[in-house]
Amino acid sequence: MMKKYVTVKEIQRLDRIAIDHYKIPSLFLMENAGRAVAREVVKFLKKKNKNGWVSVFCGTGNNGGDGLVAARYLKQANIKIKVFLIGKKECLKNDAAVNYRLLNQVKCPVAEVSRITKPFIKNIAQSCLIVDALFGVGLNREVTSFVKEIIELLNKSQKNIFAVDIPSGLDGTTGVIHGVCIKAQKTVTFTFAKKGFFLRQGPQHVGQIVVVPIGIPKKITHDCF
Numbered sequence: 334m335m336k337k338y339v340t341v342k343e344i345q346r347l348d349r350i351a352i353d354h355y356k357i358p359s360l361f362l363m364e365n366a367g368r369a370v371a372r373e374v375v376k377f378l379k380k381k382n383k384n385g386w387v388s389v390f391c392g393t394g395n396n397g398g399d400g401l402v403a404a405r406y407l408k409q410a411n412i413k414i415k416v417f418l419i420g421k422k423e424c425l426k427n428d429a430a431v432n433y434r435l436l437n438q439v440k441c442p443v444a445e446v447s448r449i450t451k452p453f454i455k456n457i458a459q460s461c462l463i464v465d466a467l468f469g470v471g472l473n474r475e476v477t478s479f480v481k482e483i484i485e486l487l488n489k490s491q492k493n494i495f496a497v498d499i500p501s502g503l504d505g506t507t508g509v510i511h512g513v514c515i516k517a518q519k520t521v522t523f524t525f526a527k528k529g530f531f532l533r534q535g536p537q538h539v540g541q542i543v544v545v546p547i548g549i550p551k552k553i554t555h556d557c558f
Contacts, residue, residue: 367402400466508532
C-alpha cells in the first residue's frame, strides 16, 4: 500500500535514488516542480479573476530554484511577476544557478534582497499573490535575522501565499516551527505530502495541500515504500 505522507529523510532518500540510481536528472525534477507551482498559481488567478502582481520570493537553495522555474512559467503565461532573491546570486549552485540564468535569458530581472526597505514593503502590499520558495524540507535550523522579518511581513500582509513544497520554516517531519513559519493558503508539495503537515503547528500553516508528481515513476516510489 502506497504511503500517504513521508518524513523528510524518506523524501530525500527517494530523490537520491531517483537521481543517483535511476539517473533521472535533478534539473528535470526541478523543472517539473516549478511548472506545477506555476500551474496552480495560474488556475487560482483565473478562478478569482485577479490580474495584479505575483511576487516570487526565492532562497538560494533548491527550493529557491523551484521558485525560479515557477517564475519563468508565470512570465511565459503573461502573468505580471516580480522575483526576489533573498541572498546573493553567487550563493546559487547547480540547478538553481542554471534556472537563474534561464530566467535572465527570458528578460525577467531578479532583485537581490539583503535588507528590508520601504519599496520592498510597498511591493508586498501591492502583490495579489505571494509564492514562497524561501526554504524547503531540508531546513533544520532556526530562521533568524532579516529572513525572519520577511516571513513575518508576508504573514502580516494577509496576501494569498502559495508555498513551494513546504511552508518556509516548518519542519517537514515533526510539524514544529523553526522560529517563524509562512502561513500558506495553499501548499503545492511534490510526490508525497510531508508528515509534518499533519502534526503540531503544521495544520495551521499548510493551508490546502496539493500533491503533484514531478517525474519520479511510480515503480520507484513503490520500491522505496
